Amino acid sequence: MPPAYPAACSVGQWMPVPEINELALGGRFHAYWPARCSVGFVPVPVAIGVAILLLLTALVAFRLVAVWWKYLGDRVITCPENHRPAGVTVDSRRAAWSGVARTPRLRLSACSRWPEMAGCGQECLSQIEASPEGCLVHRILVDWYAGKACASCKRPIGEIPPAGGKPALLLGDGFSVEWEQISAELLPETLATAKPICFACHMAQTLVREHPELVVDRHLPGDQASNR
Ligand code: SF4
Numbered sequence: 001m002p003p004a005y006p007a008a009c010s011v012g013q014w015m016p017v018p019e020i021n022e023l024a025l026g027g028r029f030h031a032y033w034p035a036r037c038s039v040g041f042v043p044v045p046v047a048i049g050v051a052i053l054l055l056l057t058a059l060v061a062f063r064l065v066a067v068w069w070k071y072l073g074d075r076v077i078t079c080p081e082n083h084r085p086a087g088v089t090v091d092s093r094r095a096a097w098s099g100v101a102r103t104p105r106l107r108l109s110a111c112s113r114w115p116e117m118a119g120c121g122q123e124c125l126s127q128i129e130a131s132p133e134g135c136l137v138h139r140i141l142v143d144w145y146a147g148k149a150c151a152s153c154k155r156p157i158g159e160i161p162p163a164g165g166k167p168a169l170l171l172g173d174g175f176s177v178e179w180e181q182i183s184a185e186l187l188p189e190t191l192a193t194a195k196p197i198c199f200a201c202h203m204a205q206t207l208v209r210e211h212p213e214l215v216v217d218r219h220l221p222g223d224q225a226s227n228r
């Protein structure tokens, strides 16, 4: 007959070891050695099972995010059909789900040659599989700016910030444009002739072009300095 201790044993209360052991057999309270009362005791196998489940969930989540991130973004490839550059986008969510436990199965969600070529075999995917990052528009531009200086102020372009003021492209006609204004399929031939221009010079040039009435030309001598 176990002693009637349950009401006297509360969480965290110290009790004599023999009494705790009696309660641990079938009472509401369980004993953790050396002799401390506790409730909600989780059997070791269950605790291990929960830990393994949490670990597997974390691994799957990590793999999903990693694959999704890897295939995110616009890319430039050479279309095998006409051997010209084309802008494509991988369905990164589909790639992530298909790649949880194996090599991701890639499909495109957009191509600059669609809808005319919609229904093609997407043979260009082999280029993305071979070099997922090498054909990323962002990576192509970062590599292109590396080591270059602004064509206007001659200062080094330097590191390109992940957000905010990015350098622009100075085109052959003297106009500067932002990256987003160049469609992916035109990027290779645009970069072949464009020059780099820093964010500050691009902003200044844009202001002169779009709001000449707000600009004062200080290069004009004395009283000739005025709004253009
Ligand atoms: S999706 Fe088709 S049309 Fe577009 S680049 Fe790839 S192979 Fe060419």
Ligand SMILES: [Zn+2]
Binding pocket: 150, 151, 152, 153, 154, 155, 197, 198, 199, 200, 201, 202
């Ligand atoms: Zn500059």
